[in-house]
Amino acid sequence: MEQPIIQVKNFVAQYGDARIIDNISFDVYKGEIFVILGGSGCGKSTLLRHLIGLNKPFSGSIFIDGNDIGSCDDVTFHNTLRKIGVLFQSGALIGSMTLGENVALPIAEYSDLPPDAIANLVRMKLGMVGLASYEHHLPAQISGGMKKRAGLARALALNPKILFLDEPSAGLDPVTSAEIDELILQLNKIIGTTMVIVTHELASIFTVAQRVIMLDKSTKGIIAEGDPKKLKDHSDHPFVRKFFNRISV
């Protein structure tokens, strides 16, 4: 079996005294599309914030590409974070900058490439998400689905080993949402990026996820792990079967 690119070991998350996640462990393998799901308020965003280094574990560890981001030195921490890309829910584009300038931003910040090389890279990244002819548009001039695509292009700017996507379908109609799923599948297939996705959308989960974990608010732990198509009918946990079969609890 391939070495995991992410290893979460006995991880605990707290805000002050409030424990949100209690002692979970899981691995994500290179090239996988891995989905984190669960009911509202169970800690999905909290887990994501820790995985991308915005919060430190209360206890336990998170290894990204072999480095424990909760306890490594600052240089290792920053070098490790350069291996990841993040697509935030809103797309997080800078409104006063064109799509091209938005995508160029991380490349200019983290490399010493000359401007024409950056411009070529920007065109390539926008092309990968189907926005080749929108380089000079401002975020306000494009649709919600296109904003997500542009956010994806920016997240891919530094050729990340791992891409984290926070609810990529949120706020999109079903057709646009299916297009984003298709793009995720294509990018994963073509460039082999490991994808970790937080989503509630059942259609997306069944389309893109190779493996999922489901977090649970009451136990603060993982109540299901594996292939969603199998969990749908064969999970031991009644809530898990209800979730996948869209039955009210």
Ligand SMILES: Nc1ncnc2c1ncn2[C@@H]1O[C@H](COP(=O)(O)OP(=O)(O)OP(=O)(O)O)[C@@H](O)[C@H]1O
């Ligand atoms: N910065 C914070 N300070 C204190 N409590 C927080 C903070 N962020 C989240 N929480 C609490 O942690 C719990 C988990 O929240 P989180 O946003 O991680 O859940 P979620 O599964 O992503 O929810 P949703 O699907 O509704 O977005 C909630 O009870 C929330 O109120």
